[in-house]
Amino acid sequence: MGELKLVRRQRERLGDQLYGQILERIIAGELREGDKLPSENQICQAFSVSRPTVREALMRLHADGLVTTRQGSGTFVKKRPSDQLTRLVSVSDIAGMLRCLEVRIGLEGQAASLAAQRRSVPEMERILEALATLRASFTDEAVPALADYAFHRAVAKASGNAFFAELLEMLSGPIQGAMGVALGLTRAGSKERARRVIEEHEAIAEAIEAGDAEAAGLAMRYHLNRSRQRVTDGQRDL
Amino acid sequence: MGELKLVRRQRERLGDQLYGQILERIIAGELREGDKLPSENQICQAFSVSRPTVREALMRLHADGLVTTRQGSGTFVKKRPSDQLTRLVSVSDIAGMLRCLEVRIGLEGQAASLAAQRRSVPEMERILEALATLRASFTDEAVPALADYAFHRAVAKASGNAFFAELLEMLSGPIQGAMGVALGLTRAGSKERARRVIEEHEAIAEAIEAGDAEAAGLAMRYHLNRSRQRVTDGQRDL
Amino acid sequence: MGELKLVRRQRERLGDQLYGQILERIIAGELREGDKLPSENQICQAFSVSRPTVREALMRLHADGLVTTRQGSGTFVKKRPSDQLTRLVSVSDIAGMLRCLEVRIGLEGQAASLAAQRRSVPEMERILEALATLRASFTDEAVPALADYAFHRAVAKASGNAFFAELLEMLSGPIQGAMGVALGLTRAGSKERARRVIEEHEAIAEAIEAGDAEAAGLAMRYHLNRSRQRVTDGQRDL
Amino acid sequence: MGELKLVRRQRERLGDQLYGQILERIIAGELREGDKLPSENQICQAFSVSRPTVREALMRLHADGLVTTRQGSGTFVKKRPSDQLTRLVSVSDIAGMLRCLEVRIGLEGQAASLAAQRRSVPEMERILEALATLRASFTDEAVPALADYAFHRAVAKASGNAFFAELLEMLSGPIQGAMGVALGLTRAGSKERARRVIEEHEAIAEAIEAGDAEAAGLAMRYHLNRSRQRVTDGQRDL
Numbered sequence: 001m002g003e004l005k006l007v008r009r010q011r012e013r014l015g016d017q018l019y020g021q022i023l024e025r026i027i028a029g030e031l032r033e034g035d036k037l038p039s040e041n042q043i044c045q046a047f048s049v050s051r052p053t054v055r056e057a058l059m060r061l062h063a064d065g066l067v068t069t070r071q072g073s074g075t076f077v078k079k080r081p082s083d084q085l086t087r088l089v090s091v092s093d094i095a096g097m098l099r100c101l102e103v104r105i106g107l108e109g110q111a112a113s114l115a116a117q118r119r120s121v122p123e124m125e126r127i128l129e130a131l132a133t134l135r136a137s138f139t140d141e142a143v144p145a146l147a148d149y150a151f152h153r154a155v156a157k158a159s160g161n162a163f164f165a166e167l168l169e170m171l172s173g174p175i176q177g178a179m180g181v182a183l184g185l186t187r188a189g190s191k192e193r194a195r196r197v198i199e200e201h202e203a204i205a206e207a208i209e210a211g212d213a214e215a216a217g218l219a220m221r222y223h224l225n226r227s228r229q230r231v232t233d234g235q236r237d238l
Numbered sequence: 239m240g241e242l243k244l245v246r247r248q249r250e251r252l253g254d255q256l257y258g259q260i261l262e263r264i265i266a267g268e269l270r271e272g273d274k275l276p277s278e279n280q281i282c283q284a285f286s287v288s289r290p291t292v293r294e295a296l297m298r299l300h301a302d303g304l305v306t307t308r309q310g311s312g313t314f315v316k317k318r319p320s321d322q323l324t325r326l327v328s329v330s331d332i333a334g335m336l337r338c339l340e341v342r343i344g345l346e347g348q349a350a351s352l353a354a355q356r357r358s359v360p361e362m363e364r365i366l367e368a369l370a371t372l373r374a375s376f377t378d379e380a381v382p383a384l385a386d387y388a389f390h391r392a393v394a395k396a397s398g399n400a401f402f403a404e405l406l407e408m409l410s411g412p413i414q415g416a417m418g419v420a421l422g423l424t425r426a427g428s429k430e431r432a433r434r435v436i437e438e439h440e441a442i443a444e445a446i447e448a449g450d451a452e453a454a455g456l457a458m459r460y461h462l463n464r465s466r467q468r469v470t471d472g473q474r475d476l
Numbered sequence: 477m478g479e480l481k482l483v484r485r486q487r488e489r490l491g492d493q494l495y496g497q498i499l500e501r502i503i504a505g506e507l508r509e510g511d512k513l514p515s516e517n518q519i520c521q522a523f524s525v526s527r528p529t530v531r532e533a534l535m536r537l538h539a540d541g542l543v544t545t546r547q548g549s550g551t552f553v554k555k556r557p558s559d560q561l562t563r564l565v566s567v568s569d570i571a572g573m574l575r576c577l578e579v580r581i582g583l584e585g586q587a588a589s590l591a592a593q594r595r596s597v598p599e600m601e602r603i604l605e606a607l608a609t610l611r612a613s614f615t616d617e618a619v620p621a622l623a624d625y626a627f628h629r630a631v632a633k634a635s636g637n638a639f640f641a642e643l644l645e646m647l648s649g650p651i652q653g654a655m656g657v658a659l660g661l662t663r664a665g666s667k668e669r670a671r672r673v674i675e676e677h678e679a680i681a682e683a684i685e686a687g688d689a690e691a692a693g694l695a696m697r698y699h700l701n702r703s704r705q706r707v708t709d710g711q712r713d714l
Numbered sequence: 715m716g717e718l719k720l721v722r723r724q725r726e727r728l729g730d731q732l733y734g735q736i737l738e739r740i741i742a743g744e745l746r747e748g749d750k751l752p753s754e755n756q757i758c759q760a761f762s763v764s765r766p767t768v769r770e771a772l773m774r775l776h777a778d779g780l781v782t783t784r785q786g787s788g789t790f791v792k793k794r795p796s797d798q799l800t801r802l803v804s805v806s807d808i809a810g811m812l813r814c815l816e817v818r819i820g821l822e823g824q825a826a827s828l829a830a831q832r833r834s835v836p837e838m839e840r841i842l843e844a845l846a847t848l849r850a851s852f853t854d855e856a857v858p859a860l861a862d863y864a865f866h867r868a869v870a871k872a873s874g875n876a877f878f879a880e881l882l883e884m885l886s887g888p889i890q891g892a893m894g895v896a897l898g899l900t901r902a903g904s905k906e907r908a909r910r911v912i913e914e915h916e917a918i919a920e921a922i923e924a925g926d927a928e929a930a931g932l933a934m935r936y937h938l939n940r941s942r943q944r945v946t947d948g949q950r951d952l
Contacts, residue, residue: 106586
């Protein structure tokens with residue numbers, strides 16, 4: 001990895017660029033599972049970046065479950081995103097998808113709690129309809145990403161606060177892109193994955209229907225957190 | 239239900255007693271799924287208790303998913319805990335089990351977040367061993383409740399704060415009782431339930447291993463919240 | 477209140493419209509502190525709306541601390557927003573301000589946690605500069621709303637995820653409007669209020685500087701929650 | 715610091731022992747504000763402990779706000795607990811106090827949320843009485859620690875779940891010890907500190923009275939988090 005320079009792009013954080021370029025090497029197979037990454041010092045020098053930039057990139061790789069740190073011996077590649085994922089999207093899209101899910105955890109967690117307290121009867125019906133469509137779309141020829149987005153929009157609307165649905169709308173591009181990829185992987189992947197995705201949505205809908213604000217917020221944040229892990233993990237059923 | 243008086247017991251909250259006595263009627267089949275409960279006023283008079291006491295009991299039944307409120311038309315029985323559950327434990331035990339899980343959500347959620355930040359290598363190994371034992375105990379003749387408790391104790395110990403394990407120890411009686419019942423139901427119930435219980439523990443262990451404090455706290459609280467729902471819901475696979 | 481009909485507006489939730497119209501009566505002094513509101517049934521009939529709509533409006537008035545429920549005897553006006561507030565903004569703006577703060581709790585709470593984990597040295601400096609400007613603007617002739625917004629934007633940027641700052645930007649209209657009003661009240665109000673506003677920002681900055689993700693998220697959500705209460709409470713120092 | 719060996723004690727985590735012994739050096743003035751700590755490697759060798767043990771001790775010092783890390787240049791002493799604190803308690807007591815507060819954040823945060831949903835009228839009165847006593851005890855000759863503990867016990871009881879009060883009771887020794895010290899510092903310290911302590915309790919009581927579960931949990935966790943910082947920070951008004 002040492003012979004490479006950071007290709008600097010305008011208007012993008014250095015930490016993000018470095019993250020993307022290490023991720024590219026993992027995807028390309030230049031860095032394989034179990035391989036040790038260069039030390040922080042070596043990365044600083046190889047890419048001509050400061051230590052905080054290196055730490056930020058490593059922290060993000062860590063949070064995405066791509067590398068692991070064994071105390072006292074360094075940082076190692078933990079897993080490689082699936083070939084399916086890397087055929088479907090570019091590296092910068094993967095970073096964008098993960099970033100988008102991070103925002104949604106705060107935003108939609110709050111919306112789900114409020115929906116449990118305020119949803120009207122027709123709003124609850126729309127949530128359940130979207131859930132039924134999502135369930136069907138895994139067996140049909142339908143497109144799960146649309147049903148998935150419809151579910152999350154229905155929850156946002158049921159919060160009784162129009163700002164939630166509006167902000168979600170602004171994220172709809174990256175969200176639907178990410179869902180398309182994640183659910184594409186899920187369908188290609190296995191029945192196990194599809195089952196888990198459906199169960200997570202069911203837990204959200206149940207908690208909203210029961211009027212349990214704490215459980216609804218928890219179920220939504222748990223689902224988005226797991227989705228984040230599913231993006232980078234093609235090997236296993238999450 | 240109107241002809242019954244509240245049998246008052248010493249040292250127990252009136253709201254709890256009323257909760258228990260309505261739950262008994264649901265379990266005994268005197269109140270069936272879909273039946274409408276008397277109005278708040280009628281319950282006040284029938285049991286000679288104040289309105290806040292009635293509200294507390296109803297709120298608890300609601301939180302436990304046993305009744306549902308249709309706005310403008312009243313409160314209805316939503317489901318009956320399974321016969322298996324009611325054969326295994328008394329009504330006051332069910333209330334105790336639910337109460338105990340409520341405390342654990344706060345306590346163990348915090349412990350899991352700290353464990354993600356502080357667990358040593360041997361502590362992580364003990365968590366993974368307990369997970370393996372739990373997984374095996376569903377197929378073997380082993381006792382899942384012991385393995386389950388061992389898992390939660392291992393997480394508490396990995397928090398690096400001895401108070402968490404000590405408080406958990408103080409709750410060990412009700413916890414193991416509840417686990418015995420819940421896992422008994424799970425084994426009797428279906429493979430689906432067992433799978434879900436195992437998956438929830440896996441998500442906790444993974445987040446602790448990845449050092450992700452937010453995900454670990456979330457996964458623990460989600461698991462305990464779902465366990466709470468499993469206690470009162472024998473019909474479905476939760 | 478009974479003689480009034482709900483003036484229906486397009487594209488606005490009925491519950492919001494009802495909320496606004498009851499709030500107007502409180503502000504206008506038609507409903508005074510301690511006055512009992514009509515029953516849910518009476519409101520349904522007076523405004524020709526369904527019971528869920530009435531409940532939603534009442535729940536919101538409750539959450540805003542404007543009414544209180546005494547169990548068994550009904551809903552009462554708890555306090556009247558200050559004259560200052562009602563001179564400064566229209567009722568629909570007050571509702572918008574509260575709604576905007578509700579979204580920010582989820583969004584900025586998450587951003588503050590991430591900022592504690594990822595902020596670079598220059599990002600931390602910008603947070604501290606904004607804090608210093610905010611502190612000065614209460615004594616100077618400066619405009620606190622600009623400094624306040626600059627502080628929150630600096631935290632969002634330090635999250636290392638550009639979506640947070642972008643979404644905040646989209647809310648900048650209502651946010652700055654609300655800050656102008658709230659801080660206007662604060663300056664007009666008392667030194668106590670100004671001190672509290674500054675202290676809350678200090679707690680956020682300290683936690684981010686210390687790298688404590690949990691404390692940073694907590695401090696941000698606590699601050700926005702208190703801000704919400706300050707909007708409707710002109711009498712006391714919050 | 716290099717010439718010292720870790721005095722190993724039975725039954726106490728190595729990380730805790732190391733934490734305590736570095737803390738002792740800070741308190742004794744052997745390590746002063748701004749001083750650089752030895753590197754992880756040097757500490758490993760000086761105390762004959764493993765690197766994870768060193769990291770755990772450093773992380774705890776960091777979380778307690780006693781040291782700070784400047785990326786790329788090492789770990790530095792940030793502040794020294796006040797002389798008052800160190801006159802009042804031994805080092806192991808300080809560690810115990812911090813540990814106890816950490817548990818209470820999870821436990822009492824949950825209890826406060828439930829209290830907001832379930833407190834009866836007499837339970838709310840007891841919370842407000844304890845608040846009034848606490849307020850008075852800062853001006854009187856009374857003992858704030860007793861009033862403080864009474865407040866927290868009243869909130870736990872209002873949760874409607876007896877386990878919360880029982881677990882709090884089990885922690886009452888360390889809690890009252892810690893409160894005695896913290897409030898002792900507060901009285902000795904300044905009016906500013908006393909004011910803040912009272913305000914934090916007021917925010918908890920208000921949210922419980924308003925029935926706002928989210929705000930109540932948030933206010934309680936914020937208060938305990940700030941208390942944690944007050945223990946080690948004698949210089950400033952927190």
